[in-house]
Amino acid sequence: MAHGRTIIRNGRLLDAPNRRAEPADILIEGDEIREIGAPGMAAPEDAETIDAADRLMIPGLVNAHTHSHGNLAKGIGDHWNLELLINAGPWFNYERTREDLYTSAKLGAVEMVLRGCTACYDLVNEFPGPSVEGQAAVGQAYSDVGMRAVVTPMLSNVPFWTAIPGLKDALPKALQKEVEALKAAPMEKLAEISRRLLEEWPHDRDRINVAIAPTIPLLCTDEFLTVCRDIAEEHGAMLHTHMAESRVWSVGGYRTYGETLTKHFQKLGILGPRFTSAHAVWITEEDMKRMGDAGAHVAHNPVSNMRLGSGIADTILMRRHGVNVGIGTDACNCGDHLNMFENMRLACHSSRVKDHTNMEWLTAPEVIEMATECSARAMGFGDRIGRIAPGYQADIVFLDLADVSFIPFTDPCNQIVHCEDGAAVERVIVGGRTIVQGGKVTTVDMPALRREVETIMERLDSVQAERKELIEKLELPVSTYCNGLLPEHAQHAAANP
Ligand SMILES: [Zn+2]
Known part of the structure; x- marks a missing residue:
């Protein structure tokens, strides 16, 4: 963490609501933005200078x-929808050591900071x-790269093949036996670990926090969901789940609860400003009204929603x-x-292919707000990141205006959302500390990280081979059964718009 003072001069500061980028100097003290002023504003003599000429901040x-x-x-899978992705979890997610979890998180952290992302959930x-x-090791990876994160274990006490009503019984007998061996962890054990995590978390929670994630509604029993709610409440922790991601899960909700997944979560008392x-x-x-009234948040993932054919979320509504x-x-x-730039672009574009007029579409400034302030609120960091303003943490990305995406420089918001793909990210500072400079990450030895990843993959490829075979045998029966649920979804959707 930086403790000194830094003055950033000669840069242009994004003012998204007004679609402007005027010259401004920024004074940073410690890890916080202290003052924003006109070019040439007074700064303490001992302040280190960052020259941001030709940069959009x-x-x-x-x-x-x-x-x-x-x-x-x-890059795994291709024709996989969400159900096949979850089905394949035991193949590519198992057999990970704590060091694997660390290295995997570090690889992602590097990718994110190189593309101008400074915090993740x-x-x-x-x-x-x-x-x-294991969770603390993941937190350590973010800390070592220098970005912020909220880390949470994916909790589930019901296996996938039982969670989707009727799926297990529809599988061939031999496969039923094999999936029965893939058990979920018992609820008591998950509750104990969750409590310990929230109590013993070793990281500075202002930078690397911890939360609770009952991962998918039907992968958790009601009793366990209630326990998660109570643990989060006791510790003031954030809660995260995957709600109604695909039509199959939505049908599962109607069949299991007799109502929508969200209505069920409301009844269980889970919806709220920390959800x-x-x-x-x-x-x-x-x-949506239930979520809005409760002050809850949605994390919109447009690229994944399209890659898996899940659908297009109605963010405008x-x-x-x-x-x-x-x-x-x-x-x-x-x-x-x-890449958050790609996700901003698709968040914007996908809002335009729903049943809304062009006057209602998400605008570029709105999308930028969603990818900064709104995301920060959704991870419980809304009071200190997501804005360049006095009192906020000094998490600033410098885009090179000499990059082809900004030539000619016409409208900063439109060019950030519609043109830029992360290639113009030249410098990134988090809490006042530079972690990307000249388009390269300064905190990680990249060739060494690549070697570590390759060593891990050699081991994983061999230990995962047997389960890969099982997963491939499951693909067709799982797809056939789940696709058979889609007409039922259409009926529910017509009755509950
Ligand atoms: Zn997810």
């Missing part, structure tokens, strides 16, 4: 939803169950009902990169 982007374990499964999968040490739902592609308008909508990349095993 924007707030560090905030990734509201990712999964660090997925970084080692980059990370839902981490650990098998056979989460551990304080974030990823995706929410198939929530009804009534659900959500925002109209008062839901705070942030933007996330989701994991490298379903979004394939952790």
